[in-house]
Amino acid sequence: MVKEKDSVIKDHSGSRLLKDKIFLIGIIIFSVITISPILLIIGKLIVKGYRQISLDFLIETTPNTFEAMTSIANGERIPGGIANGITGTLLMVLLAAVIAIPIGLITGIYLYENQEKRLAGVIRNISDILQGVPSIVLGLIAYLWVVKHVTQGFSALAGSTALAIMMLPMIVRSTEETFKMIPNAIKEAALALGVPYYRVILQILIPTGFSGLLTGILLSISRVIGETAPLMLTALGSSVINWDVTKPTSSIPLLIWEFYNDPNMVDLIWSSSLLLMGIVLAFNLISKQIAARRR
Secondary structure (H helix, E strand, O other), X not given: XXXXXXXXXXXXXXXXXXXXXXXXXHHHHHHHHHHHHHHHHHHHHHHHHOOOOOHHHHHXXXXXXXXXXXHHHOOOOOOOOOHHHHHHHHHHHHHHHHHHHHHHHHHHHHHHHOOOOHHHHHHHHXXXXXXXXXXXXXXXXXXXXXXXXXXXXXXXXXXXXXXXXXXHHHHHHHHHXXXXXXXXXXXXXXXXXXXXXXXXXXXXHHHHOHHHHHHXXXXXXXXXXXXXXXXXXXXXXXXXXXXXXXXXXXXXHHHXXXXXXXXXXXXXXXXXXXXXXXXXXXXXXXXXXXXXXXX
């Protein structure tokens, strides 16, 4: 009887180990299938895009069609670069951050401090809905608000407004969730010592949850930095470097769209996409590092 039980246990153990190995192999196979498109895309961008990457690509404005066509006919690298797109992206993202970060932090703090109130629930639902709204719709809203009635034309300000609206939901929810993770004892101790309420927020809660807040901000920036649709309705684009927020301004995604419509600029599409992917990847890696230190 003892030998029979031992053999049954061994058979059961062997069968379980076999199932574990099969399951592990299946996970590996499906993981490789999942990441293979991403690796192929990155590889394609690197192979096609590195040829145009140079100092001139970063500091010069976009060439015209005739210059590109002449260079291709002579077998040369297309002159010029995307400096107007880089500066436009920097301007609009920076302005959008200036608009969205204070509003998002204040709203997130309100939701944290008034979790059970009806107004807080309404704001939370609106934030969740806003996060799922297509970017082209937000661009249309910014067009009706800013382009038609404020700047009376396409501008960097209108583009920044559209991007700021897109950034708000992530900043709001990340702020609320970060503050929820801070022990209430810290806040109660500060209030018990007679610290004013606003100083508890500014000097205790925000510094304590700074890494979480910064992670949400960086993720929201990485989300909007590659947007094209809302900027087509608001910023329009420009062939020159522009720092005036009331004038049309270009961006890297807008330039990629313009290059796509010109067969002579195909090489610049890959290089611009490679640069944009690198910027977005850098923001995501930084946010992950901050989140890891926070844990």
